Amino acid sequence: MFKQIPLISGNLLDFPTHCETDPDKYVGINVIAHSCNCQNVMGAGIAKQIKDRYPKAFEADTERWGNEYNDGGNWRCQIGDYSKAVIENQGTIYNLYTQSGYSTKERQVNYEYFWKALKAMEEDLCASHVQKHEYNPAPPPILGLPYGISCGLAGGNWKIIKAIIEDIFLDSIIECYIVKFNQFEDTGVDSYTESAFEATPKAEMRSIELDIDDDNLLRYMKYAHEKDMTFNELTTEAVKEMLNKADFESGCG
Numbered sequence: 001m002f003k004q005i006p007l008i009s010g011n012l013l014d015f016p017t018h019c020e021t022d023p024d025k026y027v028g029i030n031v032i033a034h035s036c037n038c039q040n041v042m043g044a045g046i047a048k049q050i051k052d053r054y055p056k057a058f059e060a061d062t063e064r065w066g067n068e069y070n071d072g073g074n075w076r077c078q079i080g081d082y083s084k085a086v087i088e089n090q091g092t093i094y095n096l097y098t099q100s101g102y103s104t105k106e107r108q109v110n111y112e113y114f115w116k117a118l119k120a121m122e123e124d125l126c127a128s129h130v131q132k133h134e135y136n137p138a139p140p141p142i143l144g145l146p147y148g149i150s151c152g153l154a155g156g157n158w159k160i161i162k163a164i165i166e167d168i169f170l171d172s173i174i175e176c177y178i179v180k181f182n183q184f185e186d187t188g189v190d191s192y193t194e195s196a197f198e199a200t201p202k203a204e205m206r207s208i209e210l211d212i213d214d215d216n217l218l219r220y221m222k223y224a225h226e227k228d229m230t231f232n233e234l235t236t237e238a239v240k241e242m243l244n245k246a247d248f249e250s251g252c253g
Helices: 045-053 055-068 111-131 158-169 214-226 231-252
Strands: 007-009 022-026 031-037 082-087 091-099 142-146 175-180
Touching: 031 045, 031 111, 045 055, 055 082, 055 091, 082 111, 091 111, 111 158, 111 214, 158 175, 158 214, 214 231
Parallel strands: 007 175, 031 091, 031 142, 142 175
Antiparallel strands: 082 091
16 A cells, blocks of 8 residues: 555644544644744744744744844745744644745745755654653654645645655654645645646746656755755756766867
């Protein structure tokens, strides 16, 4: 049977302990995460709901922004990373920095930085899990992610986002669930299969699209991560190498 991240119904912000449609199914979510930009706003979508309900999450975002955003005036020092807040009697909230700003005109989520932020969180959760003493009564971290994360206002493609989540968590020691609000009432699932960026008229695009399937995209992002470089740097080097090769062959001809 094909392995995939379990999908359950419920309100992620409640740190659900059971599946809403199957009360006998215990999940025990004590960690939740969401995508946000690097502007220290949290003014829309699930980010605003978290900010309003759990102010400590926004305080963590503000602290991270204040310490790093103005380092040379470059927000990129935090994109691809996270901040986190411990909520008393609930669990931990991770703010994943997966996009620089916000706009409804084109895709905002950066898939490479989404992978990096998610991987950084997974490594942090693994470290906290390993450090727990065998007699420590605290439960292991169990992660809940919102269905359609980075696919609403951020304009991401759910097929790609889901593939990234599965790439990191299918074989992780950290148990992960995707939580969908009103799972069997929501009919808008198709809206997540095409990103806002892909729906943008070609004339308005400023980026060069690469014809790379999802599997190879993940492979190249992981390769870039292993070489401690960004995906853009990797593709730039590859293009330069191809151009140099073409010039050499042209000169030899």
